[in-house]
Amino acid sequence: MHSSIKPIYIILLSIIIISAFISVNYFLSNKIEGLSENKYIEMSNSLKSQINEAIFNKKNSTFNVALTLSEDNNFKKFLENEKIPYSNLNVVSEKIKKYSNFKNLWIQLINKDGISKYRSWTNKKGDNIATIRKELPPLLKNPRVVSIISVGIFDITFKNIVPIYDGDKFLGLVEVITKMNSIAEEFKSKGIDLIILADKKYKNQIKKPFTKDFIGDYYVANLDAKSELKNLIKENINEFLTIKSYKLLDKYIVTTYVLKSLEDQNIGYCIIFKQKKEIDLSDIYEFDKFIKFIGILLALAVLAIFTSIHFYNKSKYATELEKNVKKRTQELNELTKKYHQIFEGSKAIKIIYDPTTLNIIDINAAASKFYGYKRTDFLKLKADDISMSTADNQRKEFLDILENKQNVFISKNILSSGEIKDVEIYASAIQIDKKTFVYSIIRDITDELKEKDEFNKKQKLFYQQAKMASMGEMLENIAHQWRQPLSTITTAASGAKIKKEFGDLDDDFFYDSVDLIVRAASYLSQTIDDFRDFFKQSKNKERFKLSTLLNTSIKLANIKNTDIEIVTLYEDCEILGYKNELIQVLLNFFSNAKDALNTARNTNKLIKIEIKKVDKNIIFSILDNAGGISESNIEKIFEPYFTTKHQAQGTGIGLYMSEQIITKHFDGEISVQNINYFYKNKEYSGANFKIKIPIVLNS
Known part of the structure; x- marks a missing residue:
């Protein structure tokens, strides 16, 4: 009879193996949770960015249709005398639907008095819609292009409104309307599902719903919204509407993009679903498998040691001990083989270090190929032999890794050829044979x-x-x-x-x-001081008066000594920011206005400067009466090296740098548009440059 193993050994062995597995699983759960969190946040941001880009593209394409229609002579003649038959106008709408991607496109013509004269989707006409649509009266008074997302009686739609002119005569507006449903179709082809909802405050307003589909008080705007997904959000819809980053379900990662009105009010929501199985988590799984195999190796090693001790003390069971040792050795060899397949077969560059001696313990084939060393030569090196860092810095980095203070590093590494590469290193501690090593994955950047x-x-x-x-x-x-x-x-x-x-x-x-x-x-001395202050190199924010900024800019631009009339309208206040950079922006605007006015035929040359405080921001409006910028150039006006001036007069970088200063240094906005306006009972036209910056610059 074989004597049985003493219970105390079995208990001790079980405690050690269970402790090892608990330690490995605890380490893995923390690591993988952090890596997964970063993956899901990155995916959520990507999905929102794709929705934002799709909306931007949809607005632009709809705007192009509206702009084309605004030049159609049939539309102009119809607004002037209404003698053009409806059939001619309907032909335009039908051709657009037939020969373009706009299968649900509506057209409306509104005359200069706000009367709807034609609707492509109905025969109804003659009603004054300016009395019920608050965005129309300002557009009729001051015609301009507007692109908005709005909720009507049918659906959530993109609306692009463009003025129609016959020469200088304002005839009315053309409005092109498309549905949100096409965005959902576009994302469906990418394996991304959307539920597009109108805010519940519009429930009673949507009297003739396009999809006839509601989730509670929320109207569903896309026709093919999956029933499975609608049922998911139906139980607790508020939880889905208020997702800040992402939400995980059994099969999906979910995030929400909020649709905003011109007044920055919530008008709708795009709830975005992407299947989790389509997210690439291979790096995380690979790391998981590697650590688990190391844990199994350790557990089997402990088991083999205890088995060896037991049979060593029981010499009469030498044959059985030999069989067990062979079996365990075979299992260890198989596990070691699997470990090498995972470690060696990976295309990622991997190195294992001894944090105490800085010796390189193991490398994979990708590391040997990247650094250009044979394996035998590579394993003779230390960490500081392939890094530009000193040995002391390497030990400090390894200590931070072991204490889990820092796991990602940017470093300069030296190849065998002497070439220096910038690398990004992801590192963590691992246990092998009861000793702690540093396991690193390296990426060439x-x-x-x-x-x-x-x-x-x-x-x-x-x-x-x-x-x-x-x-x-x-x-x-x-x-x-x-x-x-x-x-x-x-x-x-x-x-x-x-x-x-x-x-x-x-x-x-x-x-x-x-x-x-x-x-x-x-x-003369004061003039020198003014110009010297402008050219001072200062990267520090400072407090300055709006009046000081404006007076200095006008003085440096030398406008007052010309035949140009300057009109300023503002309430003085104090600004915290980069004064000289803001002066440079204003000088670019003034310089362009002077050049444009010098070539214009106007006898009364005018630059109008209006500045307003709105909430925590300040908005500048610089307007001239030089006739404006041609439509073919206005979209390119902020591009680098683009200029309409003669080569000897302009470099094309002034407005580009102005845009960079406002957006990058002031976290603000800059735009330009051509407008018509009245001054002293006389109508003028010109370019209106607008900038919006915070009164107090915090970033």
Whole structure:
């Protein structure tokens, strides 16, 4: 009879194996939870970005249709005399549906008095819709292009409204309306499902629903919304509407994109579903498998040791011990083989280090190929042999990894050829044979950093060119402003000299001449201070008055000494930000306005500056009466090196740098549009540049 293993050994062995598995699982659960969280957040942001891009593209394509229709002569003739038959207008709508992707496209013609004269979806006409649609009266008074998302009696729609002109005569508006349903169709082809909902406050307004589908008080805007998904959100719809980042279900990752009105009010929601099985979690699974195999190896190693001790003490069971050792050895070899398949077969660069000695313990084939060393030579190296960091820095990094303070590093590594590569290192601690090692996965980011560096150099070059262009204009302005004072000084000095030579220089004339020279010299000195302050290199935010900013900009632009009338409307306040950069933006606007006005035929040249405080922001409006910017150029006006001036007059970087300064340095917005307006009972047209920045710049 074989003697049985003592119960105390079985209990001790079980405690050790269970503890090992608990430790490995605890480590894995924390690591994988963190890695998965990052993956899901990245996916949520990507889904929202795709929705935002799809809405932007939909608005642009609908706008292009509206813009084309605004030039249609049939539409113009119809608004002028209404003698064009409806059939002619309906043909346009049908052709668009037949020969384009717009299968649900509606057209409405509104005359200059706000009367609906034609609707492609109904014969109803003649009603004054300006009385019920609050966005129309301002557009009829001040015609301009508007692109919005709104909720009507049928559906959530994209509306693009474009003015119709016959020459300079305003005839009315053309409105092109498309549905949100096409966006859902587009995403369905990408394996992404949407539930598009109108906010519940519109339930009673949607009297003729396009889809006839509601979830509680919320109207469903896409026809093919899956019943399975609608049932999922039906039970607790508020929870889905208020998702900040993402929500995980059994089969889906879910996130929500909020549709906003022009007044920044919630008008609808895109609830986005993507199947979790389509998300690439291979790196996480690979890491999971690797650590589990290490745990199994450790457990089997412990089991083999205890088995060996037991049979060693029971020499009469030597044959049975030999069989068990062979069996366990075979299992270990198989597990080791699987470990090498996972470690060696991976295309990712992997290295295992001893954090105490800095020795390289193991590498995979990808690491050998990347660094250019044979395996035998590689394993003779230390961590600081392939890194630009010192040995002390390497030990500090390994300590941070072991204490779980930091797991991702950017470093410079040296290849066998001497070439230096920028790498991103993901590292964690692992246990092998009761000893702690550092397991690292390495990614080559050299090209990424080069592209980023080239972009930064290009940006610096743009800034330098813009500053040099400004400096040229400033020097010209200095020369212009100095001519009069210098002439005054010369005249006064010459007069005193002549009177002295003829013996006719009395004290009154002498002191008057000296006072005149002193005042002119003081003006010259003040001019130097103004221009010197502008060219000071300062990266620090400062507090300054709006009036100081405006007066300095107008003075540096030398507008007051021209035949251009300047009108300013603002309430003074204090701003925290980069004063000189904001002056540079205003100088670009003033310079462009001066150049445009100098080529215009207007006898009354005007620059109108209006500044308002809205909430925590300040909005600048700089308007001229030079006739505006051509429609073919207005979309490209902020592109680098784009200019409508002669090559000797413009570089095409002024407005580009203005856009960069406002968006990147002030976290603001910048735009331009052509408008018609009245000033002193006379109608003018011109370009209206607008910028919006925070009154207090925090970032």
